[in-house]
Amino acid sequence: MENTMTYLGIDIGGTKVALRAENGTRSQETVFPWPSPESTAHDDLAALATQVHALLAATPGPVTSVGIAMPATVDGAGRVTTWPNRPSWTGLDLRGALHPLFPGSEVAWADDGDLAALAEADAAGCRNLVYLGVGTGIGGGMVVDGRPCPGPDRGSCEVGHMIVDSTGPRCDCGRRGCAQAIASGPATLRRAARLRGTTTTFADLGQGLRDDEPWAVAAVQESCAALAVVVVNLNELTHPSLALIGGGFADGLPGFTDRVAAAATALSRPGHRLAPVRAAALGGLSSLRGALLLARGTHSGYGVPG
Template structure:
């Protein structure tokens, strides 16, 4: 589940695979809207699987929302109506007797990318409506499910920067997320910019588009280099729907990362996600199959 879109994947016992997706309706506050979201989700799952939800063997959910230890949503700026929702209970009600397991979308994306590359350690950066991420070190997620998720999108890269959805200034997300890049492009252009307009202008080499994207990539690079100084990951993987849809995005992050290298300490290679913009989805499938993150 993303802040804007939801991706679904069903893997059947006979080997058949089906995928689908949908966009959330405009976000509004209040529990009635969370209930409507859950109803929409249940109907989409039923249509994809061609079975009732309670006939599913297992469900894995990648979530960007912040959950407390009991599984209650404490914050989700993109869907404020979900705040206070007992997510685990709501999903169990929606999916009947199926085992439902939830985890952070950035963590699951990192897990899926490490699995796809058969690599024991990496840093994953996911750029979409927000900026998420995950760290796999020695085959284990850091800091580990029992200690919370890896919130790399909320590392501060500019103390006097723009206001982030979380309420403070200068987080990576406030600079590098899709909406942040579009807002910056709009300020430079002097008019609102849509994603297709940004993509076309970037392909045409238009300065306002290139500068807006480069600034976001520089913030991601600063975060990657900072994590690299602490943990020395073997690679940095860039994914997420926004990044995957802009040709050259990962290359720009790589160039900005290399620019921050210091003598004797080369920066890790920066690579595009092997699973494109669906890393979190594949991580959720791994979770549903019982390959849960290790503490």
Template sequence: MSSTALPPAVGAGVAGVLGIDIGGTKVALRIEPAAPAPAPAPVEATLRWQPAAPAARDVEDLAEHVAALLVRWAGPVEAVGVAMPGTVDAAGLVTTWPGRPSWTGLRFADTLRGLVPGATIAHADDGDVAALAEASAAGCPDVVYIGVGTGVGGGIVLAGRPCPGPGRGSAEVGHMVIAMDGPPCGCGRRGCVQAIASGPATLRRAARHRAATAVTAATAVTAVTAVTAADVERGGEGGVRGVDFVELRAGWVDGADWAVRAVRESAAAVAVAVVSLTELLHPALAVVGGGFADGLPGFTDAVAEHARGLARPGHPPAPVRAAVLGGLSSLAGATLLARQALRPAHVPAG
């Protein structure tokens, strides 16, 4: 467990909102003024989870960090917005979270209410709130967001609000099936966007492509087809050495065929998702983010190129742009979610 250095106490007498971005390895926290007026600067902290800790210990660590941040703010916190990558059912229970499996069965809603007693609480999928933040940053009320990282997440914002909305599930863009005979996904299906475009999937494919270029045409087929995804992840079994992100990025930037093929295949999968979402929702903008995508210069341009190629006459896909908030989009979205929960109190009706 570790936290960032916190600034001196600020915000005395100023109402604030707390944003919490919960991840599989760490949590980011930020308190900002609730009202959009000249006010103290935000206060922030970071909690790094202990490996394989039980849920009770995680909750204890989270509560300690929230309490410390509340002391630093020194003003009332009226609402809490939480970005959560796991699945939370309508009763407020965590039903699944591969990143922290010990949380399965945790009474998540009750836990949140205990962090800041009396505050209004709102939580949503981290992809949903990232979309909310990117829509706000772009000044665009109708946005689809696709985040490419260890997995593929996403979110939809329509008329300035997350869709389908808190308590009604999330926009599982990464589990849209785009290839019925595609590679297996961790969810049990085949051909999900995530199974093709995620960082690990791209690295596995890059390793196979690189192996094929390193041997003669006669041996390439044997070398490539004999390798499984597990072989590549183990880093070299089956005659193929794994590819890490640094190698992939270098190969992509240098124009190496194996890297370009792997990345462009992922970009094409994301483009299919963009075009499919455009057909359903007609958003004004499609935003591509996530750590993996952000780390590959030109990835978003490749997505846009593929999307334009999939357009049907008279129905162009939504313009595709790179995320502007980077790794902060989910945290920014969490604070926005908290503010939206307070709108009846802060925004006059009509």
């Protein structure tokens, strides 16, 4: 008998949204950019509704459940407390906003970093790991005994806001020395530009690494050293079996994960096992894959009853 269960995963980002509907062996997928950064939450939700309806028009049967990966901070009541990339969403009743989009469907959401970690754990067949996603920010999470830690009822695992240098550069959150302020893509490119003495693009940085240019190596090495501190600290707390480095920025730079691994090894304690540090498997698909796991009930998050 043909599977009539349709699951919808939505990965909401700061600049774009990815959607994927799965029904048995069939799937439909689309990616669309948000309206301008100055758009209102109402505009964003209208654009989301248009794309959802277009995708589902080509999908057989009603949607059984929806999983949403969210970069915003959402409290237990379903209200957005902060989202720097889309400030108009702050204060939005997410629960109330989503219900009209998916009448009759179970809807759940969770932090995009937590879901990315869950998806990477699923892909790796590993029940205990830490995942760092390096891009515009530093995302990621921990999976302990097959479940995200600390869990949706206690908030997300904000690995990017672990302080690795209390006298370091100021983060967007207002504190100094967060891993994100040192090791994110924009932070690394700013450092590279200072060391090089001119504007530096991602392509410039990648070529500089391939050519072993001192400015490129130094800029990336500082980021990898900060990420290694995060990996080692999480290793001391949770003793994972694996540490994965992903995200578009890390994936696109030669030798990035190897540098993190070497820096973490240098910080390890004799007699204490350090989790192997490897490249993540899913690239930019990790949060979307995690959203689908959420829709399928593999992980529980906050939700809207059907």
